[in-house]
Amino acid sequence: xxxxxxxxxxxxxxxxxxxxxxxxxxxxxxxxxxxxxxxxxxxxxxxxxxxxxxxxxxxxxxxxxxxxxxxxxxxxxxxxxxxxxxxxxxxxxxxxxxxxxxxxxxxxxxxxxxxxxxxxxxxxxxxxxxxxxxxxxxxxxxxxxxxxxxxxxxxxxxxxxxxxxxxxxxxxxxxxxxxxxxxxxxxxxxxxxxxxxxxxxxxxxxxxxxxxxxxxxxxxxxxxxxxxxxxxxxxxxxxxxxxxxxxxxxxxxxxxxxxxxxxxxxxxxxxxxxxxxxxxxxxxxxxxxxxxxxxxxxxxxxxxxxxxxxxxxxxxx
Numbered sequence: 001x002x003x004x005x006x007x008x009x010x011x012x013x014x015x016x017x018x019x020x021x022x023x024x025x026x027x028x029x030x031x032x033x034x035x036x037x038x039x040x041x042x043x044x045x046x047x048x049x050x051x052x053x054x055x056x057x058x059x060x061x062x063x064x065x066x067x068x069x070x071x072x073x074x075x076x077x078x079x080x081x082x083x084x085x086x087x088x089x090x091x092x093x094x095x096x097x098x099x100x101x102x103x104x105x106x107x108x109x110x111x112x113x114x115x116x117x118x119x120x121x122x123x124x125x126x127x128x129x130x131x132x133x134x135x136x137x138x139x140x141x142x143x144x145x146x147x148x149x150x151x152x153x154x155x156x157x158x159x160x161x162x163x164x165x166x167x168x169x170x171x172x173x174x175x176x177x178x179x180x181x182x183x184x185x186x187x188x189x190x191x192x193x194x195x196x197x198x199x200x201x202x203x204x205x206x207x208x209x210x211x212x213x214x215x216x217x218x219x220x221x222x223x224x225x226x227x228x229x230x231x232x233x234x235x236x237x238x239x240x241x242x243x244x245x246x247x248x249x250x251x252x253x254x255x256x257x258x259x260x261x262x263x264x265x266x267x268x269x270x271x272x273x274x275x276x277x278x279x280x281x282x283x284x285x286x287x288x289x290x291x292x293x294x295x296x297x298x299x300x301x302x303x304x305x306x307x308x309x310x311x312x313x314x315x316x317x
Contacts, residue, residue: 002064005069005201005205007066008062009062009208011065011209012062012208012213013210014021015061016055017059017216019053020224023050023051023054023224024050024051026048028045032049032050032109033046033047035087047225048224049225049226049229050106051213051224051227051229052227052230052233053103053203054210054213054214055210055211055226055230055234057214058207058209059207059210059237060095062210063088073202084199088128089129090126090128091131091203091240094236095237097121098119098122098162098233098236101114101117102118105229119163119232119236122158123155123159126154127155131240132154133153133154154243155240160239161261164268166235167236167268172222173215174305175226175234176214176218176233176234177219177305180212181309181314181316183211184202184208186200200242214230219302220305221233221301242257256316259315262315263312264316274286287300290308294307
């Protein structure tokens with residue numbers, strides 16, 4: 001089993017790594033470019049921003065390969081009681097929706113409410129295919145959620161985590177690096193608990209390979225951005241994987257994203273409070289985020305993102 005998963009990890013890495021240069025050319029053809037227009041930008045050059053397509057390609061091709069091989073070998077029954085096939089089908093359809101939404105935003109710049117519609121639709125599709133929060137376990141206490149509460153809670157969870165990753169993509173390699181830390185954390189926990197065949201573990205390992213393949217180009221100084229196509233996809237997958245996770249410790253699986261995303265969540269909350277105190281709109285951009293503070297302390301972009309990685313590794317630990 002681990003051999004098949006290791007191969008799928010390498011396949012995802014290779015495909016993501018090899019297709020990223022192609023997305024650079026595609027971004028220039030489609031006009032999906034990040035053009036610096038103000039002093040908030042962390043770069044001075046025009047940057048292509050369709051790198052997320054490479055991450056999606058690495059994931060999709062690798063998951064198809066792995067499920068084909070594992071079904072042939074009989075090492076996992078995707079039609080079995082875990083409903084792998086049904087849930088995975090819903091996730092793949094959700095990826096199509098979230099990917100198209102991000103792609104349109106990278107090319108045409110959608111309005112916030114338009115992006116929200118795409119995120120909500122992707123979340124609703126996943127829920128309709130059986131991925132949702134039914135029970136939350138606190139040690140020996142189990143809380144069963146009513147169907148409508150379960151649906152609403154799950155949708156809010158998916159949309160919230162998706163936007164958390166999207167908002168933190170403000171420095172080269174930050175969103176892709178923090179997401180990689182998350183996927184690695186899930187894989188390590190799975191190894192400790194000997195949960196080899198879980199769908200959440202399979203998805204985490206493949207996502208780790210695909211994200212790292214792109215990070216080679218995205219680590220500062222970046223030659224390409226993942227854009228909304230990538231950040232929405234990563235956030236969507238982090239949210240979904242947490243919902244698929246450890247049934248006997250469901251509360252723990254929901255806490256993991258909060259722990260690893262503690263820094264960007266805290267940064268977002270402080271930003272909202274700061275703007276309210278100044279009488280500004282909560283969505284109004286500024287140069288007061290945590291990574292901006294690191295840059296003001298004369299840390300280079302590369303050192304700044306490494307400090308953020310370290311903080312997130314400590315939270316993951």
